[in-house]
Amino acid sequence: MNCQETEQLILDAFETPLSAAERESLDEHCSHCSACAQFAAVQSELDRHLRRLINPPALNTDFRNLLMARIHQRPRPALHAWSPDVAYGIGALVALIVSSFVLPFKLETVLTFGVATCIAAYLLQSFIFMFVNEPYDEWKS
Amino acid sequence: MLLERQPASAFELLVDRYQQKVFRLAYSIMRDSASAEDVTQDAFVKMWQVLPEYDGRAAPSTWLYTIARNTALSALRAGTHRRTVSLDCSYEVPAPSVEMVAQLEAEQLVGRLPEAEQQVVRLFYLQERNVDEVAQMLELPIGTVKSHLHRARRRLAEWMKR
Numbered sequence: 524m525n526c527q528e529t530e531q532l533i534l535d536a537f538e539t540p541l542s543a544a545e546r547e548s549l550d551e552h553c554s555h556c557s558a559c560a561q562f563a564a565v566q567s568e569l570d571r572h573l574r575r576l577i578n579p580p581a582l583n584t585d586f587r588n589l590l591m592a593r594i595h596q597r598p599r600p601a602l603h604a605w606s607p608d609v610a611y612g613i614g615a616l617v618a619l620i621v622s623s624f625v626l627p628f629k630l631e632t633v634l635t636f637g638v639a640t641c642i643a644a645y646l647l648q649s650f651i652f653m654f655v656n657e658p659y660d661e662w663k664s
Numbered sequence: 665m666l667l668e669r670q671p672a673s674a675f676e677l678l679v680d681r682y683q684q685k686v687f688r689l690a691y692s693i694m695r696d697s698a699s700a701e702d703v704t705q706d707a708f709v710k711m712w713q714v715l716p717e718y719d720g721r722a723a724p725s726t727w728l729y730t731i732a733r734n735t736a737l738s739a740l741r742a743g744t745h746r747r748t749v750s751l752d753c754s755y756e757v758p759a760p761s762v763e764m765v766a767q768l769e770a771e772q773l774v775g776r777l778p779e780a781e782q783q784v785v786r787l788f789y790l791q792e793r794n795v796d797e798v799a800q801m802l803e804l805p806i807g808t809v810k811s812h813l814h815r816a817r818r819r820l821a822e823w824m825k826r
Binding site for chain 1: 675676679680683684687688691697700701704705708709712770771774785786789790791792793795810813814817818820821824825
């Protein structure tokens, strides 16, 4: 391992833990290369300073309550989650009524096939919707 | 899916899960905890308002971080939240220790870094040294975050030696 690779490894070590083999070759190189040993010492010192310097500040304990108070003053989202379902139902009903007048079949036949088709289409689109959204369904966990 | 079905519950879940992270992201930009808190509130309120437009294509956290980042940058540009340092020294200032001087120097050195490197360094330490999280928050590839960090470390080490 040359000096450039060693320096890279030293910098990587602050982000992800090194493997035993990497640690061993790093120690081995630094034991006979004073420049790299010095680089590692300076970087460790710098990391210590930065850790002390940049501390996560504490969020106000009342933050959530204040936020929710603001939220509740705002209008709710215009569309409810069930809005698409209602729209689908209304559309299906209109289509059934129109079909029963327009199609040259008995009313029972049109209604039976129409209702069955609507239910099948609804289930299919729900299944597709679930499948498409699954990767981002991080809310449930 | 819960976001579409029960937006209020999903939103509360989102607040609980991400309030600290969004606050730290805002803090890394604003450098002031009061301003960062205002930005965090504004970001969540904006998210609540645009909730009906959520189409599930992007992860909610990505969406939230983008809103938070843009809100913070707009606040900085508008000058509504200024990075200020109090000059009120009415209390007795203790004699600085060697450690305090070193910390002060480190702060000044970080402040001299290019803006992009500075933000990555601050966010890296604010997010408990998690490169993946920083990359997601800033919408940068992990490799870019690492190279910013490495360049910043080399620069800082060089300046410290002087």
